[in-house]
Amino acid sequence: MTDIQATDAASGAGGTAEDDAFRVIEARELCLTFETNDGPVHALSNVDLTVDRGEFVSFIGPSGCGKTTLLRVIADLEKATAGTISVNGMSPEEARRKRAYGYVFQAAALYPWRTIAGNVALPLEIMGLDKAERAERIARNLELVNLSGFERKFPWQLSGGMQQRASIARALAVEPDLLLMDEPFGALDEIVRDHLNEQLNQLWDRTNKTVIFVTHSIPEAVFLSTKIVVMSPRPGRVHDVIDCNLPRERTLDIRETPEFLEIAHRVRDGLRAGHAYDDE
Amino acid sequence: MSRSVPLTVLAGGIALLAGLAIQIISADAVWSPSYGLAAALLAGSYLLAIVWRHGAAAAFLLLATVHLAAIPLIGHIGHGEGEMGPAYWALLISGWLAAWTSVTRLTAAARAVPPSAKQAINLLIPFVFGVWLILIWEAVTRGAGVPQVLLPAPSAVWAKLIASLPILWADFVQTFMKAVIAGYVLGCGIGFGTAILVDRSPFLKRGLMPVGNMVSALPIIGVAPIMVMWFGFDWQSKAAVVVIMTFFPMLVNTLEGLSASSAMQRDLMRTYAASYSQTLLKLRLVEALPFIFNALKINSTLALIGAIVSEFFGTPIVGMGFRISTEVGRMNVDMVWAEIAVAALAGSAFYGSLVLIERTLTFWHPSNR
Structure with missing residues (x-):
């Protein structure tokens, strides 16, 4: 075992009260069993x-x-x-x-009937944001993943890397921490x-x-x-x-x-x- | 060079020569200047086919000559209806083979032209096929004197169709505009609504699906008289039959379509905490569209068949099915064919417009883009 300290750090999870304020995930003795x-x-x-x-x-x-x-x-x-x-x-x-949270899947999972901008707008529509707010977030997040200018393209017109970047922009548009x-x-x-x-x-x-x-x-x-x-x-x-x-x-x-x-x-x-x- | 002469050209040339030989030798062969003109034009087109083989221009010139020959070919029948002999049939076969050759040449030429012209040629080919189907039908029925009751000539059907337009229109309104449209909209609508309910509730799925299965297996000739008793003689009972026929295909296809979205796409909606109706509208129904259109297309033909057949079991004195059953009884087969032509036209237009709507709504589907 090379990393005794690191393992200790993991098992020593819990910490003090002031730590908890910064804690995003806290899992203890988590088990998941699938019945097959x-x-x-x-x-x-x-x-x-x-x-x-x-x-x-x-x-x-x-x-x-x-x-x-x-x-x-x-x-x-x-x-x-x-x-x-x-x-x-x-x-x-x-x-x-x-x-x-925002979740990015293994595949881009973009909807082929929506443009790139439409795909980024999807979670925002579900959240019930108004049109101006949606447009602002779409522009900002596509810019963040260097996809400005591709708003009107459909997913199948983009390369695999660009599709995955669009899906990251979609996750970021929700503005999760x-x-x-x-x-x-x-x-x-x-x-x-x-x-x-x-x-x-x-x-x-x-x-x-x-x-x-x-x-x-x-x-x-x-x-x-x-x-x-x-x-x-x-x-x-x-x-x-x-x-x-x-x-x-x-x-x-x-x-x-x-x-x-x-x-x-x-x-x-x-x-x-x-x-x-x-x-x- | 003979080895490179296509088989259709060879066979067509031989048929032409054989026809001319019989015409000269046989005493009772019907002669007219039309025959001579048709034979001359066909001879010209075969010469053309051998001498000038390549390119779109050659193919179109051949096509034009062949169809020019078709005019005297049909006109010649007027000189002896029902008396056509081997000399005429050989010429007809020769003409058909010449048309075949021209279409083959056209298909070959289509590879070298721009896409827009290619599309036009692709439309032209089935058109030429249809034209020759009707030409041969016309030539055989009139040339051999086939009794009208067995098979009327297309020209006779056309004449009847033009002469009875008001009746045909009234029948069309009664059967198509009322029974088919009402039944189709109701049947597809109820099938779709039921699919949404069944999808939501596992109880309904277990209870309703076997019943739906059974309804779809009901024979239309058993249901139609019952519907007449329930809903009366007018179009309402026919619409009811159409509802029964179209309900199940829509139910099954929509259900299948609703489960077409991938697990990842549904997980995605879950991470957005999307509600049931949001997931349904923004994902599952869109994903189901190709399936729903499948049902709409199947149902468009089913509805027409259902409405026409159920008119055989009691109807007011108007309607396409009513007309077909009574005119058959009166041996007016040309009227029956005129109704068939109207039904075919209406059915094709119905189906075609559904295909157009489908293409615009499912442009994103891999099969369309």
């Missing part, structure tokens, strides 16, 4: 997690480790079967009803992905939002995060929590530095230890 025909599947088993305001937290792990499931529990798209979880001090359902991202760049090629990683880092740095980011790319996780949660499968659990104290503003060059490589190495070790028993 082949018996129960333990997607999450005794997961403890804390995320503070302004952090960028990555969940990393092999397929089936429960990283997406954990994100979906936070978003109230799945219900935990045991344990407690709070989002902004509320239950996930209350947080969802108050539109406390918390952004949940489920492998948003998983389907994109490496060059586009690097570029979007840089843009996302700048976005996070500028807006000071809390981001929870699911990935299975080690460089991506290290490049973006302040904290990396290493997860392992069968049963899905948190194996290790690694702090990532690189400067807030990062460029892709940082990936060549010894500090970066050191953290990446620790993440890789953690991933390997997490399911070493699989190979034996």
Whole structure:
């Protein structure tokens, strides 16, 4: 075990009263079991997690480790079967009803019958915002993801990277303090992905939002995060929590530095230890 | 060079020569200047087909010559209705093969022209096909003297249609404008509304679907007389039959369409805390549109069939189904065909306008963009 302090930090969640003001996510002994025909599947088993305001937290792990499931529990798209979880001090359902977060899916999931501007307007229409407010937010958030000028295009006329950027603009338009991202760049090629990683880092740095980011790319996780949660499968659990104290503003060059490589190495070790028993 | 002469040209040329030979040898073959003119024009078009093979201009010239030949070809029948022999049939086959050749050439030429012209050619081809279907129908019925009761010539149907426009219009209003439209709107509307309710409530799904299934299996000839007893002789009973016929396809298709949206898209609406009706209006119904239009298209033909057939079971003395059943009894088959022509025209226009609306509303669907 390489990261005793980090593990301690994770299990020492709870903290004092003044910490709670900055606490966005607080999960204790969270379990989620799916009943299937082949018996129960333990997607999450005794997961403890804390995320503070302004952090960028990555969940990393092999397929089936429960990283997406954990994100979906936070978003109230799945219900935990045991344990407690709070989002902004509320239950996930209350947080969802108050539109406390923006969710970015693996695919852009844009509606093909709406233009790019129309897609960004979708959550705003549901929230019941007036037309002027909608127009203002659409312009601002498309600008933020460098999609100004594409308002009238339909999603299928854009590249995959641009579609995913539009879906990020759609999540940001809700103006949540918390952004949940489920492998948003998983389907994109490496060059586009690097570029979007840089843009996302700048976005996070500028807006000071809390981001929870699911990935299975080690460089991506290290490049973006302040904290990396290493997860392992069968049963899905948190194996290790690694702090990532690189400067807030990062460029892709940082990936060549010894500090970066050191953290990446620790993440890789953690991933390997997490399911070493699989190979034996 | 003969190896590169297409089979249609070869066969058509042989048919032309055979027809001319029979015309000269046989004493009882009907002769007229029209025959000579048709044969000369066809000979010209075959020469053209062999000498000038490529390009749109060649294809259009061939097309024009062939259709010019069709005029004396039909005109010749007037010189001996029902007395046409092998000499004429060989010429008819030759003419048909020449038309075939011209369409083949046109299709080949269409590859090399701009898209707008290509679209025009693509419309022209089925038109030429339809024209020759009617030409051959006309030539065979009149040339061989087919009894009117079996199959009237298209010209006879046309003459009847023009002569009885007021009757046909009254029948059209009674059957199409009243029974079909009312029944179609009601049936599709109720089917759609039921689908929304069934989608909302699992209880209704279990209770209503078997009943709906059963209703759709009811034979129309069993239902129609009952509807006449319930709703009277006029168009209302026919509309009721149409409602029964169109209800179920709409119900099933809409239900299927409502579950067409992906789990991710529904999750997205959930993260926005969207209400049931917001999800329904902004996502699920839009996603269901292709399915709903499918039902609308199926129902457009079902409705017409239902309204016409149910008029066989009691009706006031007007209506397309009524006219068909009585004129058949009086051996006025040309009137029956005139009604069929009206029904075909109305049905196609109905269907076609639905397709146009569908294209504008589902422009975003992968099959349309």
